[in-house]
Amino acid sequence: MSPRPKRAGYRYRVEVCFLPDQYPLYAQDMGIVVVIDILRATSAMVTAFAHGVERIIPVASVEEARAYIGRAGYIAAAERNGEIVEGFDYGNSPLAYQDASVRGSTVVMTTTNGTRTIDLAKGARKLVIGSFLNLTALSQWLAEQDDNILLLCAGWRGKFNLEDSTFAGAVMDRLLQTGKFGLEEDSSIAARYLFMAAKENFMGILKAAPRRRRIEQLKLLADAKYCLTSDVTDVIPILEDGALVPMRSATLVP
């Protein structure tokens, strides 16, 4: 790392944006964007790569994904409002990708919040995918970068959500400890407070939430428990030419 003049004791910023709609207000000078959709798109993406998927092409519409149903070497995945879209075998459940049969394939995926957020931020210099499943690997890689970092939460139907912002706080907490990164935004301070309140028990903060009822209604409890598990893999998905690929420097879990 080249020596640079320090401003306010740190060299780069790490900030949190709570909502995709707010991205334009936070995007300036942010070279690296981490897209976060814990329940469940980015957890599913990380899981897919951990199990040998080669590429994930995020698409905006169900129709784009539908064109890939049945094509050799492709998995078509579509989720809307928490459910697999009719006609598809895959949605955004990470558990579906924990299978040897996915190895070597290309996933074409559309989800309610996650893929839209990727599309919004695709102009960033580097766009990577975050989840609790790759928390430590991602945080370590981010800490090595000489750039400002924006942690971009996908939210839920346009609203703030607790799991994305708490995860952002977890990444932020690690980056601030390096002394290399600092923060400027109130949202970043809030995310760190949320993480400090929740860190003893990620599941606890969500159990206390009425959201839990929605999770149970959708029979997603197994998914939610898995999505809130830290460090299952060290893969870091990165966007290259419109497709997510596992970063070459990462070791994949077999």
Add this chain to the structure above:
Amino acid sequence: MSPRPKRAGYRYRVEVCFLPDQYPLYAQDMGIVVVIDILRATSAMVTAFAHGVERIIPVASVEEARAYIGRAGYIAAAERNGEIVEGFDYGNSPLAYQDASVRGSTVVMTTTNGTRTIDLAKGARKLVIGSFLNLTALSQWLAEQDDNILLLCAGWRGKFNLEDSTFAGAVMDRLLQTGKFGLEEDSSIAARYLFMAAKENFMGILKAAPRRRRIEQLKLLADAKYCLTSDVTDVIPILEDGALVPMRSATLVP
């Protein structure tokens, strides 16, 4: 209060909306809206009424306010980007209204965030004004209402801010303790966590913030300290026919 069937152990909801732009997503079924712009519009409004102002007419444009400069019985107030607009004697500093000369007057006010937020939510059944200065009086009045309550933060230039959301958490904390109100939204849970983190020292959470630099730059430190002071008055401003007036049931500080 009429007996009603309980749902999930409470009868009414209290929720927090972090940003004016998000209001449409949170407005449904919310009979009472509390507009919050701690630094400084709603703190200024509460202070003005505490010192005998009779009405405050919130207006969207500087031009509408300018028409009242020099008119007998009126005070024209305009703030943009933290500064008093040229040609006006009043902006959104609450300290300016701590003067006997304001008694009996009508204030016509436009501010960057606060009056726009009032305009957005003016269709609510009841719209009241919140600040630390009237925290207890407001919370007690809210606790007596048989309706859902939305705590609507004005934010700062379209972004989440810490002082509005922490104040919302303070009000929420009091309402939840009654057992009459419950919450459904993740933003509401987050605001309560923020309040719990900050409650020992409201100024502390803001001192830790880089925002503090902005406050100092704008020489607003005296304003900020005052705006974070709890329970200076028991006045509750309420919107009636397009103008804010002190609620009749409230006792004004002389």
